[in-house]
Structures are given as C-alpha cells and as structure tokens.
Amino acid sequence: MASSSMITFTVAFCLVAASAVAVPPATLQETCKSAGEQEALCVEILSSNPAAQKTPVDTLALANAAVMAAVANATGTADELDRLYDAEETKTKSPDLQRCVEDCNERYKSAAQFLSQASSKLDAGTIDEASVLIGGAQSVVKLCQRTCQSVPQGELTVCSKNVDRLCTIAASITGLLQK
Numbered sequence: 001m002a003s004s005s006m007i008t009f010t011v012a013f014c015l016v017a018a019s020a021v022a023v024p025p026a027t028l029q030e031t032c033k034s035a036g037e038q039e040a041l042c043v044e045i046l047s048s049n050p051a052a053q054k055t056p057v058d059t060l061a062l063a064n065a066a067v068m069a070a071v072a073n074a075t076g077t078a079d080e081l082d083r084l085y086d087a088e089e090t091k092t093k094s095p096d097l098q099r100c101v102e103d104c105n106e107r108y109k110s111a112a113q114f115l116s117q118a119s120s121k122l123d124a125g126t127i128d129e130a131s132v133l134i135g136g137a138q139s140v141v142k143l144c145q146r147t148c149q150s151v152p153q154g155e156l157t158v159c160s161k162n163v164d165r166l167c168t169i170a171a172s173i174t175g176l177l178q179k
Contacts, residue, residue, distance in 0.1 A: 025176065028052040031062055034172040042169045045069050063173040064122045067134065070166035071115040074137070077163060078108035100148040104159050107144040111137040111163060118170070127177045134174060138167035 025031040031052075032042035046052050046069075051061030084090050085101050114137035121130035141163045148159060 025059065026056040028057055028062070031057055031059060031173060031176065032169075034176055035169045036172070038165050038168050038172075041165055042066070042173075045166070045169070059173060059176050060122060063130075063170060063177060064119055066166060066170035066173050067115050067119045067122065067130070070134075070137065070163055070170050071112050071119065073166055074108050074112040074115060074141070074163045077159060078105055078112060081105035081108060081159075094151070096150045100144075100151045100159075103147045104144040107140045107147075108159075108163070111140045111167075114140065115167075115170075118174075122174070127174060131171065131174050131178065134167055134171045138164060138171065141167065 025034075028043060028046060029039075032039045032046070035042040046062055046065055049062060049065045051058035051065060081101055081104055085105055090098060090101060114133045118130040118133035118137070121127070121133060144159060145161070145164070
C-alpha cells in the first residue's frame with residue numbers, strides 16, 4: 001500500500017512540475033504579444049527573420065534579432081548626432097539644443113554598447129545578464145529624452161523613440177526566456 005501512495009504522489013508531483021514549466025510561444029504573433037503596445041512593430045521587424053519561420057519560433061534567436069535591431073538603431077542615431085554636433089549650424093542654435101545633442105550622442109553610443117553586450121550575453125545563454133543590459137540601454141535612452149525636453153519640438157527629430165520601442169521589444173522577448 002505504501003508503494004501505491006508513493007506512486008500516486010510521484011505522478012501528481014510530476015504533473016504539477018510539468019505545468020509549471022513555461023511553454024515557449026509557437027508563433028511570431030504569440031511572441032510579439034509580450035511586447036504590448038509594440039506588438040505591431042515587433043512583428044514588422046522580426047517577420048523576415050528565419051527564426052520567425054520555425055514552429056515553434058526560436059525565441060532566443062528572435063530576442064537576439066530584436067537586440068540587434070536596437071543596436072543598429074542606436075548606432076545610427078549616435079552617428080546622426082555626431083554629424084549634427086559637428087555641424088556649424090548646431091553651434092549657432094540654443095544652448096539647450098547643443099547640450100541635448102552632445103548629451104544624447106554619448107547616451108546613444110552607451111546604449112549601443114549595452115545592447116551589443118546584451119547580444120553577447122544572449123549568445124552565451126546568460127539571459128538574466130542580457131536582460132539587465134537591455135534595461136540599462138533603455139534607461140540611458142530615456143535619460144536622453146528627458147535631457148531634450150526643453151528643446152522646442154521639431155528642432156531635434158533624430159532622437160526618435162525607436163530605440164526605446166526596440167528595447168521594449170527586446171526586453172519582452174528576453175523576458176519570455178526567463179520564465
């Protein structure tokens with residue numbers, strides 16, 4: 001009798017343990033739902049990735065693709081800010097705009113470095129570290145946005161919110177790997 005109750009307990013324990021294991025999303029759309037308001041952008045940027053064509057999708061590869069899209073955007077923004085900072089016309093603009101361009105240039109470069117490191121951490125399987133680095137990149141970008149609040153609308157359009165959005169997507173997909 002004791003062995004029968006032990007078998008029942010073991011089976012029940014295995015069923016509970018199995019239900020606690022996270023099931024990875026099967027499709028790109030399911031994966032991108034984790035990005036909330038950025039779901040449509042997530043599908044748009046990742047739909048051509050080979051990892052999105054698999055069933056179930058390769059969540060790790062999609063997380064890395066989202067991170068790399070954010071790296072490319074942050075790097076492009078930093079390059080454009082470099083160009084603006086060196087332009088003579090910027091030197092004649094308001095001190096707030098000059099400070100914004102200089103500060104954000106450095107911040108976007110930092111964000112790109114954080115994101116590149118996050119990609120390496122994803123490749124190495126250290127998901128928690130990648131998540132922290134993605135969060136760090138997003139925080140740096142938000143600091144840039146705060147620095148530039150005093151700049152009149154339209155004077156500085158290069159600092160779009162795309163890097164922030166892409167970080168949200170990368171963080172949400174990376175979060176699926178942590179469950």
